[in-house]
Amino acid sequence: MATLFSQIARGEVPCYKVAENSQFLAFLDIRPNAKGHTLCIPKKEVDKIFDLEEEIYRELMLFARKVGIGLEKTVDCKRVGMAVVGLEVPHVHVHLIPLNKMSDMDFSNNYQMSEEEFQKLADDICENVVL
Template sequence: MSTLFTKIVRGEVPAYKVAENSQFLAFLDINPNAKGHVLCIPKKEVDKLWDLEEDVYQELMRFVRAVSTALEKTVPCKRVGMAVVGLEVPHAHVHLIPLNNMKEMDFSNSVDMSKEEFEELAAAINANVEL
């Protein structure tokens, strides 16, 4: 059965995309820890990040770095935090979270954003992504 993220890749479920290439997709988390919280995923469905083939893992990290750089240019923050948790969706993914304090890494917290705020932020981050 397809994961939620695979359904996003296929276009069956909408997402606020911020970057995409032939292998990877980055989109805004709809339950963000902080404004600008992004998920980076391989398009190929693999359960755990550590199960990716070595070359795919390395390419994903290059993609993550490019998205992180765009986030820093777009969202005011002290730094961009990275987390790999993997419990909520069985599809390898990396969380990128603009941080101003440690509370923003707490996954039990979330910020509210309107559809318009998601759309504007996704477009702004995308404008700064250099793949």
């Protein structure tokens, strides 16, 4: 059975997309640690990050870097943190989290936003991502 992220990548489940190319997709986390929390995924379903082919791994990191730069231009923060945890969905995903304090990396946080706020933020980040 396809993961939730595979369904999102195929357009079967909606998301707040911020960047996309032929291999990768970036979208806002719907249970964000902080405003702008973004997930970068390979479109090909792979469970664990170190199971990715080496070239795909490198390309995912470059994609995440570009998204992170756009995110930092959009969201007021001291820096953008990166985490790979992978326990909640068995599909490789890189968390990009705008940080102003260490607790912003706490995955028990749940920053609240309306659908309109999510969409506006996604659109704003998208304008600042250069792929």
